[in-house]
Amino acid sequence: MSLDGFHSALARLVGDPDLVRSVRRGDIDWIRRGELTEREAERVIAMANDPRMEVLCSLYRSNRLTALVRTVPSVIIALDDRLSDTLTEFWRERPRTDMQFRTEAADFCAFIRGRYSGDPEIQHLVDCAETALRVRYDDIAGGGALGNASPDDTA
Amino acid sequence: MADVSSIDVGVLYNGELADVITTDCDLIDAVSLIPETLWHESTERPRYRPIPDAFQAFDEVAAAKPVVLHGVGLSIGSGVPLDWEHLERVIATIDRYGARWYSEHLAAFRVSQHASGPSHAGVGLPIPFDVATLRLLVPKLEAVVAELDVPFLLENSAIYVDIPGQEMTEAAFLNRISEETGAGVLLDLHNLMVNEVNLGWDAEAYLSELDLRSVVEVHVAGGEMLGAWYTDAHSGACPERVWNLLELVATAASDLRLMTFEIHESRVPVLGISGVREQLSRLHHAE
DSSP: OOHHHHHHHHHHHHTOHHHHHHHHTTOOHHHHHSSOOHHHHHHHHHHHHSTTHHHHHHHHHHHHHHHHHHHOHHHHHHHGGGHHHHHHHHHHHSOOOSSBHHHHHHHHHHHHHHHTTTOHHHHHHHHHHHHHHIIIIITOOSOGGGGBOOHHHHO | OOOGGGSEEEEEOOGGGHHHHHHOTTTOSEEEEOGGGGEEEOSSSSSEEEOHHHHHHHHHHHHHSOEEEEOSSSOTTSSSOOOHHHHHHHHHHHHHHTOSOEEEESSEEEESOOTTSSEEEEEEEOOOOSHHHHHHHHHHHHHHHHHOSSOEEEEOOOOSSOOTTOSSOHHHHHHHHHHHHOOEEEEEHHHHHHHHHHHOOOHHHHHHHSOGGGEEEEEEOOOEEETTEEEOOOOSSOOHHHHHHHHHHHTTOTTOOEEEEOOOGGGHHHHOHHHHHHHHHHHHTOO
16 A cells, blocks of 8 residues: 555556556556555556546646636737647646646746746746746735636646 | 535645635635645655645634545555654644544555655556555554544545456445544545546446445535546536435435535636636535
8 A cells, every 4th residue: 555656656647647548558567566446556556547537637727828818818829829739848848736726837947047048038037937936925915825726727 | 314414525635715615604614634735755854844724724724614525645555664754743733723534545655665765646546446555555544543532434436447346346346445444434436436437337336336424525526637637636516416416425325424516716707706606606516
């Protein structure tokens, strides 16, 4: 019994639809290699193959996107047709560490700064976004209470 | 049988509802607060930083109405050890507002073994309703119950993907937890409906199996479709099915004290304050 291991495997799937698809294709070694019991591994594989897993994947992405739209909208808009691939890359590289919009936004800015280091327009927008984050959160200038996850964002 | 007229009606607090809460005294008897909205949490030290504006705004609400707390941060369903630091933070909030009780979700949010280190799962993950899970969670729940000076409630979740081959139903699992730890139940009727729609649960059978004497609070809400599936989006008015389920529960749950309407703050302008009032008014007439 390794409940944390079971949930960790589920968390990986929920945050990575490509991984779900790969399990559905039979790439299950990473599940079998871990500390999961046979029953837990079977459950994880069955859940990955459950069509409803797509709801959890969508909710995960929706929750994380909401955090960014609410905090750094100008960067999101500027990425335009690069947004989808960039977000996928970001979410894969940086799983959520907490439920706070501020953490998510700061992580995203740092990621974008490195990912688009040769793009002066994006760099400028990230500068502005980071300043806005400091005013909004670090200076505790108001609005912060609305910047946290709600039960909807986590349910 | 409960005296329905003695059951309070409440809302889950968000900034869009502040005026309604402080002005519509007849419609709202109590307010549910997510304590995690009062502080910023960081992976660095200090872990918590209070948000003065948030405290100030809620102080005004709490001066007008009794408060209950509805946490999203304890992750009591995880296999990781109990987060004492977080619990202490919540207890300080209970003390500050004289909260009548504290509830949490029967789900896992924190995982410790993600490939990149400790992380938040981003969504609530289902827990296996097995004896082994019970044995793991009961000591944590006992510790929480012992630490609090107010009742502790667990809320049933919107599950979306159920775990195959579980040893018991969610209702049986909640019954066992209540029996063994003294924790009460926050019965979310919309979550139950979500599971009925997506997973094919029999909601009436669920309510027949659940020991309704342990239900202290009920949540009601609205949802919406996401592709082929129905989600707990807190997006507006409650569907009729939720009202039907409430009728079954309100008169049978002998210790039910509060019925709480949940709506996401971004959806309040869509439903409108008049729409919120209609939902609250309907709760007052639930029986």
